[in-house]
Amino acid sequence: MKTYLTLVVTPVTLALLLLSGGCLKDSSEQSVITPPPVQSPVLTLSNITVTIGATTANVTWTTNMESDSIVRYGTISGKYTMSEGSRDYVINHDVTLVNLLPGTTYYIKVGSVNPDGVASQSREFNFTTIPLPPPVISDVSASATSTTASITWTTDISSNSIVRYGTAPGTYNMSSEDRDYVTRHSVTLANLLPGSTYFYKVGSTDPNGVFNESGEFKFTAKPAKLMEKIVTDSLEIRLKDFGDYSVERGEEIDYYSRAEIEIKNTGGTKIPLIIPSTAIVDNLGYQSDRVSIGVLDEFRQTEIFPGGKITRALYYEKIKGSSGTLYITINSKPYQFHVT
Numbered sequence: 001m002k003t004y005l006t007l008v009v010t011p012v013t014l015a016l017l018l019l020s021g022g023c024l025k026d027s028s029e030q031s032v033i034t035p036p037p038v039q040s041p042v043l044t045l046s047n048i049t050v051t052i053g054a055t056t057a058n059v060t061w062t063t064n065m066e067s068d069s070i071v072r073y074g075t076i077s078g079k080y081t082m083s084e085g086s087r088d089y090v091i092n093h094d095v096t097l098v099n100l101l102p103g104t105t106y107y108i109k110v111g112s113v114n115p116d117g118v119a120s121q122s123r124e125f126n127f128t129t130i131p132l133p134p135p136v137i138s139d140v141s142a143s144a145t146s147t148t149a150s151i152t153w154t155t156d157i158s159s160n161s162i163v164r165y166g167t168a169p170g171t172y173n174m175s176s177e178d179r180d181y182v183t184r185h186s187v188t189l190a191n192l193l194p195g196s197t198y199f200y201k202v203g204s205t206d207p208n209g210v211f212n213e214s215g216e217f218k219f220t221a222k223p224a225k226l227m228e229k230i231v232t233d234s235l236e237i238r239l240k241d242f243g244d245y246s247v248e249r250g251e252e253i254d255y256y257s258r259a260e261i262e263i264k265n266t267g268g269t270k271i272p273l274i275i276p277s278t279a280i281v282d283n284l285g286y287q288s289d290r291v292s293i294g295v296l297d298e299f300r301q302t303e304i305f306p307g308g309k310i311t312r313a314l315y316y317e318k319i320k321g322s323s324g325t326l327y328i329t330i331n332s333k334p335y336q337f338h339v340t
Contacts, residue, residue: 043067043120048110054102054130055208059095059110063120067112069093077107077124089115101209103131134212135159135204142219146194147243147258149219152186155204155212161185165200167193169216172201181207190246194224224260228337234267237330239337245315256315259339261328264309272303274331275312 044064051058059071066089072080084095093112100106105128111121135155143150151163158181164172176187185204192198197220203213224240231237242258265271304310314326316339326337 041065041114041116041118043112043114043118045110045112045120045122048122048125050108050127052127052129053100054132055098055100057097057100057106057127057129059093059097059108061093061110061112061122063091063093063112063114065114065118066091067114067118067120069095070111070113071095071097071108072111073097073106073108075101075104075106077126080107080109100129102129103210104129132206132208132210134210135206137202137204137212137214140202140214140217142200142217144192144219144221145243146222146224146241147190147192147245149189149192149198149221150186151189151200151202152184153202153204153214155183155185157206158183159204159206161187162203162205163187163189163200164203165189165198167196167198169199169218172199190244192221194221194240194242196221227259227339230335230337231266233331233333234265234269234271235330236264236266237335238262238264239326239339241339242313257339259314259316259326261312261314262309263304263311263330265304265306268306270303270305272331273310274302275329 042064046062046064048059048061051060068085068087068089070083070085072083074081082097084097086093086095093110095110097106105126107124107126109122109124111119113119135157138154138156140151140153143152153161160177160179160181162175162177164175166172166174174189176189178185178187185202187202189198189200197218199216199218201214201216203211205211224242226238227241228239229236238261240260240262242260245256245258247256263273263275316326324339326339328335328337
């Protein structure tokens with residue numbers, strides 16, 4: 001005789017059967033149910049566009065969820081030294097870069113972060129701003145004295161001023177500038193050597209950083225003014241006025257008078273020459289001013305051959321409009337010169 005077991009399957013019993021692989025388990029056994037992994041949200045960037053101007057660029061992009069906006073950029077690939085952005089959480093992003101240099105290539109990356117900290121960043125790409133025409137330079141001219149020169153020119157737009165100059169063509173180892181933005185430019189060159197020819201170029205940069213430079217020009221400083229000449233003992237001694245000389249000392253400028261002593265051998269034999277390193281100037285507004293005597297020739301000479309000459313530069317401080325006497329000793333003999 002067969003005995004049959006009747007099993008009543010309730011919804012709870014069916015669930016247990018399915019979880020246990022179709023086998024009923026003792027109630028003392030534990031079943032562990034692992035929920036499926038939660039998918040993290042992904043922030044995506046798309047539709048990145050750049051609208052380029054001369055000094056600005058407008059960068060736009062979209063994201064699939066609300067997030068902030070940041071653009072990092074620079075003029076060297078991989079180096080983003082500047083940034084611009086907004087902390088507003090939006091889907092349509094719009095960032096404008098300003099104060100860019102015209103005609104310059106910039107490298108950028110755009111990025112966004114949502115309120116939960118989910119972030120995304122684009123690859124690097126680049127754009128080049130629109131170049132602007134440089135200032136047009138015209139009417140370049142120079143007006144020179146023996147020690148200074150005023151260089152003038154005009155530009156079609158406001159721009160600053162710089163003059164690069166030197167005593168050889170194509171070599172401009174000195175400069176003077178004015179940073180004011182003007183259309184009529186004037187730059188003064190100081191401490192020139194009388195009688196020397198100078199070669200120069202003028203340049204201007206507009207407020208957008210666009211620079212233009214002229215071709216090469218030249219001028220000749222006027223010869224030094226002869227103040228006095230003494231002829232004695234086969235020597236011809238000339239004192240020449242070189243005009244004003246200025247020295248910048250931090251924010252202050254000291255002004256001096258500059259002269260030159262020229263000594264020439266007018267005899268038929270060579271003459272030993274001894275000149276002290278200092279001289280005295282009196283009655284120029286400062287009592288007993290000591291004068292520094294420098295060397296203008298290429299090497300220090302201790303004797304002068306027939307027809308030869310040497311020069312020494314003199315720098316002395318005086319009150320404007322005053323005059324006095326220069327006392328200098330040459331070969332142990334004192335000489336006096338009137339100076340103004």
